Amino acid sequence: MMAIIPVVLCGGSGSRLWPASREAHPKQFLAFTGDKSLFQDTLARVRGPAFDRPIVVTGSDYRFLVAEQMRAIGVKGEIVLEPMRRDSCAAIAAAAEIAKARDPQAIVLVLAADHAIPDIKSFLDHVARGAAAAEAGRIVVFGIRPSRPATGYGYIRPGATTAQAGVAEVAAFVEKPDQATAETYVADGYLWNSGNFLFRATDFLGELERLAPEIGRPVGEAVAKAARDLDFLRLDPEAFGRAVSKSVDYAVMEKTSKAAVVPSDFVWSDVGAWNAIWNLADKDENGNAAQGDAVFLDAENSYVHSPDRLTAVVGVEDVIVVVTRDAVLVVGREQAEKVKTLVARLSASGRKEATENLKVFRPWGSYDSIDQGTRHQVKRITVDPGCKLSLQSHFHRAEHWVVVSGTARITIDDKVGVYAENESVYIPLGALHRLENPGRIPLDLIEVQSGSYLGEDDIVRYEDIYNRG
Template identity: 45%
Template sequence: MLIPIVMAGGSGSRLWPLSRANYPKQFLSIAGKGSLLQQSVSRLDGMSHADPFVICNEEHRFIVAEQLRQVRKDHSGILLEPFGRNTAAAVAMAALFNARHDRDSLLLVLAADQVIKKVESFHKSVAAAIDHANKGNLVTFGIEPDSPHTGYGYIKAGEEQRGSNPIKGYKVNSFVEKPNLETAQQYLKDGSYLWNSGMFLFKASTYLEELEKFRPDILKACESAFDSHFEDLDFIRMSSELFSQIPDESIDFAVMEKTKKAVVVPMDANWSDVGSWSALWGVSNKDEQGNATRGDVLTEQTQNSYIYSQDKLVATVGVDNLIVVETKDAVLVANKDKVQDVKSIVNQLKQQNRAECNQHQEVYRPWGSHETVSQGERYHVKQVLVKPKEKTALQMHHHRAEHWVVVSGTAKVTKGNETFLLTENQSTYIPVGIPHSVENPGQVPLELVEVRSGSYLEEDDIVRFDAQASKFGGDY
């Protein structure tokens, strides 16, 4: 049985300010219907496969679960990484987990942050790769290049491998790092070079054997961490201490560049890793002037630009080759040819410890979401949405009081020893030091406005009384 392994980690920093550390690009709807993660699992429709096995950062667990629920996709497990340890370890964990039931299970390793527009071509290449993987090969998918792109690694295809599928496989002669323009032009002219897609297909047993051969230290550390795993609701967790001992290495460096079993199958699927704003512009629909726009945008004498509006009207006049991205708390203006340097802005934000690096104003939680509306030195106003039948954790604060006003829906409020209902236009006051929570007992979303006031308003002023919330963190 084919088991899709969807790797949903990564920070997507080159797509800042839309992509943030706590809500990176794989969870954004930026190229077609649904988020990139949702598109990744949806494009498997029409193939014979088991439920996807998803690997993600622990911080993103509820986002992944909710996005899968939204598109009604089941999963065979969501493996949580306490922190990133690169793709060699992520794939090893997936292989160890699935090898428990069948060591020869076929793993289709996919990245959750890629765009593939020709889904039928994707299916055909996967079908061709199955034949080679069943013979004990480690198959990678090479994208047929249409330009001398300098932002991708390349694969040089060698001797043709026999197979029953019309799409041929080839021995991998070599993996090549991102080239300069002149070298990339030579690769394109040569015709035997393919872009490295970062997608793979192989037996779990084959990958584990090759990893043991070339990087036994990685495999041993992964096995130790895997032995500590336990299930928590839909999630698979493991010891952070043991996980921290796993070397940080990519699957390419650890295995694919060393093994003699590497086979590449070409894929002509209008693929992009959406690794920059210019790449996103490239896969977006454009008007007659070459502009790709999303949101409330007006253009005049504007050409070859990508303009994104999240919250406000964005208007451009007399500009060419620009990236303009507006979110509720940041604006990016960049030359389309310089967008790789957006990462430098993110590094500056990290150095200054600014919230815009990690978090949007809207924050998603398992029970709903909250969004900053306004804030000052001694007040903080938020819009809070609680999903039907969901509840926030019971908690208290040492330095702030809160006022809650119900805008729509019904709130079941716990305040100290009291429990009562509030409906539209009703409100309550939560004094400092009083345990409290809010629940939505109804069938429609609960919307309320929360006004915090006090001498200290940060999220770490919180004491949780619910065991699960206290153990796994997160506000509310």
């Protein structure tokens, strides 16, 4: 059997896991059950001789974060940038076109970047079953045997068995049910729709042309006209923008006669809300679980996410507490799905905490906001080894830099200096300047800004190796 090409869909905001997950740094890039992010865990599941280099489909805002997290675990692959969101079908179609160009007979495994599957061996056993059906021309979906009558998932009604062992035809896809209907579905042997797929690229694209040419044709054109930008492949925005926004279930899976399902027994979660994190976590004898520094007293079946500070909960049951540096969430476990509604309300009222983090990631590293007033702002800046910021200037602020650790090479107008730990430098208002890390360890420094305007848009870039505007 030829190597399978993994396709990882890496978009979405993960608002149900606020305040840890925000649009600027969504859940797929966060670690909830170990030291790797959900995205990195997804990539780790599809390493080895059975798999070819992955294709990751994401948005431009996440491109450097994707590249850095892939680099951190030693994975190389194609990073494809969507110009705008067009739901899952267009993203999958673009990846299928790229996979077909790599190998006309390519088998593609489509995975969401933000799902948790702890038992890798069992997962790979089910992929092998699905691959045999994909080679026979089927478009395969993985259907999870329900552990409970959940109302947050779509369901699949399996039909007759196919010629491939462990694979059934799809009799019907059904929408998310109410509680009573979900109980009936579970009793009748329905499966959760995991949203993960396996197929030959040519079979999927053929069905897309037949069933949804309003998606397939513009996406095909967007791939054909794609342009290279550093290590990324940018889909043509004009062509991609003409694709209809529709999920792959609506566009193809509910209409095709080639749909098949692998009834799957491996543990799976779409990590859709905080109660899902509690379900996945290791718990103490009272059913409590935590990530970070937490203390429980007379508490039961509760979860604390507090990576930056001690959080103590006393005398509570079935509660989730999430603590970040700028927000605290307290919610009943059974009400966790309502967090999405809360985030929408925060956004509508203009609260930046709804979407932005205090820690901001950049292609060269990151910065943390420590303190801010009307005419000053303090940041902690981390520059990765060998990286550098753009050559830039500011109209409205001056800056003071103090090196905390590592070595900084700093350009100020026509002078270049090297600064070590505990040394400082002043950047006058309007000066042309650049910060670089020439060393082999991260460079940490404290930046104090002062001036009449401190916004991130007060940056004029003259040279930028990351092709930012």
